Amino acid sequence: MQADFIEKYAGLDSFLHRREPRAKIICALGLIIILLTTSPTAYFALSGYGLLLLAVMIASRVPLGYYLRRAGVILPFVIMVAIFIPFRRAAGTDDALDIMGITVSRQGLLIFWNVVIKALLAILILLVFSTTTSFARQLEGLAGLKVPAILVMVAGFAYRYLFVLVEEMLRMKRACDSRGYHGRWLGQVKTIGQIIGTLFLRSYQRAERIYQAMVARGYEGGVYPGAVERLKRADYLFMIASVGLFLTLRIIDR
Amino acid sequence: MNRSTIIKIDNLSYSYPDGTRALENISLEIFAGEKVGLIGPNGAGKSTLVLHLNGIISGNGNIRIGDLPVVKKNFKQIRQKVGLVFQNSDDQLFCPTVYDDVAFGPRNLGYSAGQVEKAVRRSLAAVDLAGLERRSSYHLSAGQKRRLAIATVLAMNAEILVLDEPTSSLDPRGRRQIIQLLAGMDKTLLVATHDLDLLRQLCRRAVVMSKGSLVADGAVEAIIANHDLLREHGLL
Numbered sequence: 001m002q003a004d005f006i007e008k009y010a011g012l013d014s015f016l017h018r019r020e021p022r023a024k025i026i027c028a029l030g031l032i033i034i035l036l037t038t039s040p041t042a043y044f045a046l047s048g049y050g051l052l053l054l055a056v057m058i059a060s061r062v063p064l065g066y067y068l069r070r071a072g073v074i075l076p077f078v079i080m081v082a083i084f085i086p087f088r089r090a091a092g093t094d095d096a097l098d099i100m101g102i103t104v105s106r107q108g109l110l111i112f113w114n115v116v117i118k119a120l121l122a123i124l125i126l127l128v129f130s131t132t133t134s135f136a137r138q139l140e141g142l143a144g145l146k147v148p149a150i151l152v153m154v155a156g157f158a159y160r161y162l163f164v165l166v167e168e169m170l171r172m173k174r175a176c177d178s179r180g181y182h183g184r185w186l187g188q189v190k191t192i193g194q195i196i197g198t199l200f201l202r203s204y205q206r207a208e209r210i211y212q213a214m215v216a217r218g219y220e221g222g223v224y225p226g227a228v229e230r231l232k233r234a235d236y237l238f239m240i241a242s243v244g245l246f247l248t249l250r251i252i253d254r
Numbered sequence: 255m256n257r258s259t260i261i262k263i264d265n266l267s268y269s270y271p272d273g274t275r276a277l278e279n280i281s282l283e284i285f286a287g288e289k290v291g292l293i294g295p296n297g298a299g300k301s302t303l304v305l306h307l308n309g310i311i312s313g314n315g316n317i318r319i320g321d322l323p324v325v326k327k328n329f330k331q332i333r334q335k336v337g338l339v340f341q342n343s344d345d346q347l348f349c350p351t352v353y354d355d356v357a358f359g360p361r362n363l364g365y366s367a368g369q370v371e372k373a374v375r376r377s378l379a380a381v382d383l384a385g386l387e388r389r390s391s392y393h394l395s396a397g398q399k400r401r402l403a404i405a406t407v408l409a410m411n412a413e414i415l416v417l418d419e420p421t422s423s424l425d426p427r428g429r430r431q432i433i434q435l436l437a438g439m440d441k442t443l444l445v446a447t448h449d450l451d452l453l454r455q456l457c458r459r460a461v462v463m464s465k466g467s468l469v470a471d472g473a474v475e476a477i478i479a480n481h482d483l484l485r486e487h488g489l490l
Contacts, residue, residue: 164344206344213338
């Protein structure tokens with residue numbers, strides 16, 4: 001398992017990579033709010049958002065396929081939730097629409113479109129942010145925006161030990177496999193339970209050792225965030241330009 | 255000044271919460287600038303003893319670091335003086351970046367941002383890891399992680415370094431780098447290890463622990479030459 005997978009392109013250099021993480025977080029949130037308040041029939045504005053995002057994605061020097069693959073992981077969940085909306089209260093009303101013998105509701109179809117297109121654009125906005133910002137920088141950004149330090153710390157731990165845990169689990173799986181485990185018989189379900197139990201115990205012990213290591217270096221419950229950089233002029237320009245463009249589209253096309 | 259006592263342990267005993275005796279009447283005196291090896295088989299109590307030195311575990315008996323008794327009100331000072339390097343570097347390096355890991359101790363000591371920065375640069379340079387500040391500790395090699403773990407306590411200006419198995423699971427080069435690094439330090443060292451080679455190259459004095467007790471204390475050459483002793487305690 002490669003930790004690189006998450007941060008594969010965070011080390012590139014582009015105008016997006018160079019922006020201060022706080023600027024990017026504020027931007028992403030601002031754009032998502034503007035996006036969510038846009039009417040679903042404002043096709044001009046929506047395609048404008050899409051084109052702007054596409055331009056930013058190309059400028060970030062990250063392969064487009066990478067964004068699409070990652071969006072493709074999340075989007076099926078959105079579709080699964082939204083797929084039934086067009087079928088609600090469809091039959092009998094004048095709202096009904098016949099598509100090849102299947103009756104759907106116009107209103108429902110619009111809601112479906114609304115959910116899917118906005119989810120897709122919002123996911124892409126967040127992907128651009130998270131792909132061009134290393135996790136450590138993201139945490140710095142959150143801390144800089146006064147997110148409670150304890151939350152930032154917990155997120156940091158989760159990130160730091162995620163792969164340690166995955167590796168530990170893979171090692172256990174290999175140990176099982178090399179002793180003839182193949183996980184097909186129902187009786188072997190028990191083994192999976194044992195692996196999970198062992199993983200839990202080991203994580204618990206590790207947490208205890210980590211805490212000792214923290215205490216040994218003077219930890220007394222206080223959290224001292226690192227120094228906060230100043231936002232540069234380019235960061236302000238970036239925020240104003242991107243939020244401004246989205247807002248303009250939003251206002252032109254109601 | 256050469257022979258001033260820096261660690262003094264008097265009649266220390268400790269039982270785990272489940273009642274297992276882990277340490278039995280340990281008394282030990284270590285002088286400033288000494289490099290002492292603490293050897294013993296698995297389960298002898300080496301790690302437990304080590305955790306007493308800065309008050310992470312408290313047993314019955316007295317421990318003094320310099321003039322300070324290891325009691326709660328002195329913990330802050332003692333944890334600055336005694337730098338513990340744990341056996342598993344992944345436990346010691348818990349921050350998202352190398353920089354944050356080294357800065358963790360100094361920040362807890364209340365250093366200003368500028369002082370933290372200086373301490374981090376100095377310590378990373380001392381272990382030859384300068385330039386890796388922005389990396390994630392997870393990506394480092396085992397040898398680099400071990401040196402980084404040492405840097406995290408150097409950053410606190412520790413006078414005493416206490417290392418638990420500093421060469422375990424390292425390749426020969428990583429091992430050699432750690433030994434060279436430790437040999438070049440003018441700090442008091444207490445090194446818990448099974449690695450008799452490390453002991454020979456780094457220490458002049460060795461203390462042998464077995465089943466929670468100190469069973470020998472003397473010059474490294476004499477102890478390594480005493481095959482009966484080593485065999486009896488599973489070290490040979």
